[in-house]
Amino acid sequence: MAEAAPESPPSAAEAPARARRGARRAFRDGAAISFSFMLVGAPFGLLFGAVATEAGLPIAETMALSIVVMAGAAQFALVELLADGAPALIALMAAFAVNLRMLMYSASIAPHLAEARLRTRLWMAYFLVDQVYAASIHRFTERPNLPLREKTAFWLGVGGPMFVVWYGATYAGAVVGARIPEGWSLDFAPAITFIAICAPMLRTLPSLVAAGVAVAAALALAWLPWSLGLPFAALAGMAAGAGAEIALARRGLRPRPA
Amino acid sequence: MIDLPPTQLWAIILVLAAGTYLIRLSFLAFAGAAARLPEWTLRLLRYVPVTVLPALVAPMVVWPKATEGETDPVRLAAALAALGVGALTRSLFWAIAAGFAALFGLPELAALVAALPPGR
Numbered sequence: 001m002a003e004a005a006p007e008s009p010p011s012a013a014e015a016p017a018r019a020r021r022g023a024r025r026a027f028r029d030g031a032a033i034s035f036s037f038m039l040v041g042a043p044f045g046l047l048f049g050a051v052a053t054e055a056g057l058p059i060a061e062t063m064a065l066s067i068v069v070m071a072g073a074a075q076f077a078l079v080e081l082l083a084d085g086a087p088a089l090i091a092l093m094a095a096f097a098v099n100l101r102m103l104m105y106s107a108s109i110a111p112h113l114a115e116a117r118l119r120t121r122l123w124m125a126y127f128l129v130d131q132v133y134a135a136s137i138h139r140f141t142e143r144p145n146l147p148l149r150e151k152t153a154f155w156l157g158v159g160g161p162m163f164v165v166w167y168g169a170t171y172a173g174a175v176v177g178a179r180i181p182e183g184w185s186l187d188f189a190p191a192i193t194f195i196a197i198c199a200p201m202l203r204t205l206p207s208l209v210a211a212g213v214a215v216a217a218a219l220a221l222a223w224l225p226w227s228l229g230l231p232f233a234a235l236a237g238m239a240a241g242a243g244a245e246i247a248l249a250r251r252g253l254r255p256r257p258a
Numbered sequence: 259m260i261d262l263p264p265t266q267l268w269a270i271i272l273v274l275a276a277g278t279y280l281i282r283l284s285f286l287a288f289a290g291a292a293a294r295l296p297e298w299t300l301r302l303l304r305y306v307p308v309t310v311l312p313a314l315v316a317p318m319v320v321w322p323k324a325t326e327g328e329t330d331p332v333r334l335a336a337a338l339a340a341l342g343v344g345a346l347t348r349s350l351f352w353a354i355a356a357g358f359a360a361l362f363g364l365p366e367l368a369a370l371v372a373a374l375p376p377g378r
Binding site for chain 2: 033035036039040055056057058061064065068069070071073074078079082083088091092095096099100101102103104105106107108109110111113114116118121122124125126128130133134135137138141185187188189190191192193194195196197198199200201202206207210211213214215217218219222229230233234235237238239241242245246
């Protein structure tokens with residue numbers, strides 16, 4: 001291998017190029033997933049634009065909600081309550097309650113981004129929505145040695161295209177005022193996305209237990225106002241999942257794919 | 259109808275935007291410390307994705323707001339289609355496609371069947 005010696009430092013010279021290629025690939029992978037989300041995001045954004053303007057919200061304010069708040073379910077909750085004549089404070093609290101789940105996303109994704117600079121984490125936080133979180137946590141857990149650069153590129157790949165489509169769809173809905181036929185049930189589009197995000201992740205017995213308990217608790221607590229049951233139901237499910245994992249480990253069983 | 263003065267409306271939007279951003283940033287801001295969380299916390303956090311979304315969705319599926327809380331067979335079927343196809347194929351795309359096919363296809367199918375001549 002004496003002849004190979006002069007070529008030994010090529011990895012140092014090629015490293016930046018390889019890192020760039022890796023990041024580009026990660027971005028493309030993310031964007032491909034983003035495409036699936038757009039399928040649902042676009043009609044849902046259209047619906048939001050139409051509903052908000054029909055509720056009397058001017059186009060600028062409607063767009064501002066989609067751009068600076070960027071949280072579909074909370075946007076709907078706010079507009080719905082304001083249109084019902086609820087006090088601003090109540091409407092705000094309902095929207096915050098709907099968004100509280102992002103606190104858990106933030107805690108769950110943070111350990112994966114520990115090496116990122118604060119500046120990077122500041123812009124990444126803006127893209128922390130259900131879809132970006134779910135797609136990223138899946139990839140980061142499956143590939144523990146992913147370089148940070150590929151993590152951020154993937155994050156932007158999922159979030160970027162989807163956000164742009166969300167803005168565009170909101171605008172289209174607000175301008176056209178799309179008379180959406182009643183039979184279309186577009187209100188159910190987000191529910192389908194969320195189920196589709198979760199279903200492939202239910203791979204182990206503990207995760208099935210966690211999901212089952214969370215669903216049961218959420219239905220039992222559905223009477224609470226402003227989706228306040230959600231954090232409690234999620235916590236119950238998380239405790240059940242962790243408990244099941246420990247119980248399996250005690251019997252010497254590793255959580256296997258269900 | 260929303261008929262708040264523009265200043266109040268903008269104040270609401272900006273407060274919601276700032277609050278939502280801070281919720282998202284919360285743990286991310288201290289990401290370095292988050293990596294050193296105790297094992298039991300990390301174990302709990304592993305189950306965030308499979309609990310938060312199902313808990314969010316369950317009431318939407320069983321008691322949809324659009325039908326004023328009445329369980330709707332079409333929405334229920336669409337949810338089950340997305341769940342089943344997603345679990346079997348492990349594919350987000352096909353799960354979404356199946357859910358949408360059921361959501362928009364079933365009412366069409368029902369209309370078609372209803373339009374069939376009786377006594378076939």
